[in-house]
Amino acid sequence: MNSRNETNATMVTPATDILERKDGFHIFMDMPGVAASALSIDLEENELTIRAESSYAPASDSQNRHAAPEFASPVYQRVFTLSDLVDKEKIKATLKDGVLDLFLPKAEEMKPRRISISTGS
């Protein structure tokens, strides 16, 4: 899961929830330490690439640590392939409390529609 990238920061696949609601899909990603300015979301064809750099820095250098650190400041990266169900023009991203919420609305023509029945008399 972890690998090294060119800047020598650890690359991490963020924990992700993918769920469906009536209006569309939501992708939630845990990205602690990431500020909105350090986040990039790119859509190319059907590939949605999310990359974010954590700006977290411990209060002091490692020499003064009392216990082994349990988390660091990695680079988060994850790629998703979108289906045609998604309206790519209307994707919305919100970053709050270190969680990225990607809203992928369903394309209008893909939404379930009730077909009215006309009764011939």
Added chain:
Amino acid sequence: MVIDFNTLYDLPKDMDRFFTGLLQSSGLGQRKTGYPLINVSETADSYVVDVCLPGVPAEELEITLAARSLIIKGERKAPEGRYYRQERSAGSFQRIISLNVPVERDSVTAKSENGIVRVTLPKSEEIKPRRISIG
């Protein structure tokens, strides 16, 4: 028809996989010690506890300073919907960090930024290093 029982009864391999899974590092490559993950560090005049809590707003979090410990308590709610994939943990959590050093109890502060809560515990005056002048 040929049935290969080996693929059905591969117990040693399954056991092995189970134990490797237990030993394997999770998350950021460290041994998972508890939830939430914390980093403890020290500066010249305070101890700093960083708590990794993405998705937990300040109002859902309870930080208590007990006699000799710091208690971090709260709940992380799972968003509602029909799940296709669920990797983010949800539910109530509590972690107790024991403090075996005196701190300035009245000036302990906590600040939340991008899902990481930093609790700063100023060192008690009595334990700060002091230069003794020779008379």
